[in-house]
Amino acid sequence: MLQTALTIGIDIGGTNTNWGIVSQDGHILHTGHLPTQTAKDPVDFFKALYHQIEPAISLYNHNEIKGVGIGAPQTNFHTGNMMNAANMPWKGMVPIREIATSIFQLTVQVTNDANAAAIGEMTYGAAKGMRDFIVVTLGTGLGSGIVSNGQLLYGHHGMAGELGHTIVSREGRTCGCGRKGCLETYVSATGIVRTAKELLEKEKAIETTNSIKTGVLQTTYKKNENIQAHQIHEAALSGDPLAIQIFNETGTILGRALANVVAITEPEAIILFGGLAKAGALLFEPTLNAMEANLLDCYRNQVKLIPSGLQEREASILGCAALGWLS
């Protein structure tokens, strides 16, 4: 058996939990997954998870595994706790770090999923070698992980990086957080669906018979189906003008918000990560155009807007594993 140095990365999502045992150079040597809903009690969940990982762990000496890194929604690096996470089976305050430490008998670090993605990009992905960058995760909501001077910006209580909850429109869309006009109500999988529905309703109200009305999205909407983000993406790829307009509006709102963030943190690059970012040029072009158009002179043509350098599932495991090295 070779003497080696490894960490365990665990990415806990609302639906699935992915884990990997990862070498220092970023190779996932063992991996697996478990439905997060496996257990209603978080202690039972971590016991089941350990049971699944244990055969792989037993292939190594205990001192070869240097630590565990866990990424999970609404989870705080400083306190080690998950707090009121939406879409999770565990409610209220869950002491993730304490539970995992006692079950794995290893040092455990925890953080939220966007921060884990930022660590993953910095260690193994598109931000390798960068000291100042931002990862924007575009999933059901909009998360962000900010790295400055080569360090994750955690903030005073470990709650920095809530770019999705900056207000971009006074009296704008109602947000799940109880306020109005948050960026994530426009720029996220759910936000883009809201934009689609708004535009479709507006068209209906106009009651014209112009050619746009025969588009893919209109047909879907007429059938009273729920529109999903991936359908808007597919419609745009097939040239549907309304779907393209939806991406343009979404990118414009994101680009304007990013221009303001650049004035505050001046990153070398902004990395778009997650489902919506897979739309590629459909989203990147209007975002970059709006960002550049709204930047202060001295920042123009300086900030790269780039896609994630990692496969999504891999990225989250690698990010968590990299966090494990902080142990």
Added chain:
Amino acid sequence: MLQTALTIGIDIGGTNTNWGIVSQDGHILHTGHLPTQTAKDPVDFFKALYHQIEPAISLYNHNEIKGVGIGAPQTNFHTGNMMNAANMPWKGMVPIREIATSIFQLTVQVTNDANAAAIGEMTYGAAKGMRDFIVVTLGTGLGSGIVSNGQLLYGHHGMAGELGHTIVSREGRTCGCGRKGCLETYVSATGIVRTAKELLEKEKAIETTNSIKTGVLQTTYKKNENIQAHQIHEAALSGDPLAIQIFNETGTILGRALANVVAITEPEAIILFGGLAKAGALLFEPTLNAMEANLLDCYRNQVKLIPSGLQEREASILGCAALGWLS
């Protein structure tokens, strides 16, 4: 002669340059000032400045003076250069660090004035012991220095912290930077004067004879005098309703912008510094109210809004002197 450890702090403003020789515990042992317009050539200016400081320097052994810190508008920590600074006698790119190093024969660090203020507050002022805070300087414009994880957030090219140039109102007021709706067009000494003029013009247009019209500001404005920020402050102190309204509107815009910044960097405190901050509760109350009203739940009642812990002139010298320790 006692063996000691000192730095020289030099704060270069558009009008005056203040300097001090400062002990490690923050005592200004010698101080002086020189009109910045003394010389059209920056090399001549630094020679004149050195000539003024030299008698104080000569009281110490050369190795007791550990370095020089310089704060100046539009000056970059990374490059050492001042770049296209408005209101300065020197145009274009001025290699401040290089010039000062050769004349003082000491290690020199430079940064912009807002960053110097942040270092001053952290080392000797209201942010002593804090690792995450923001200093907002409210002068002719609006500057900001952001500290995260105990370090100044310089950004990739040393240009972070331009909070004054985040856009807070689409198609808002024209800014000196060529764009529209920048925060500093509303929240600064010049911004508050613009608000006053707008409100006074609006009143004129209404052409009523209500009691507000007899206020202090109206009288000043009728005499066709240029209104200045300190007059609005004095009018508000004397109970003038229009002047109070001006502070309320200014604070509301600042508070909303700060709520967005909190979501990004989650500071322990935000320190208001400079002329406009001297208005005290007139500005702090509406700012705090608007910030709290626009904060995400998890940040509410967590972020302190406090005045500078230093006298303005002292603060800038101390901030620059503290920068000198990085030498």
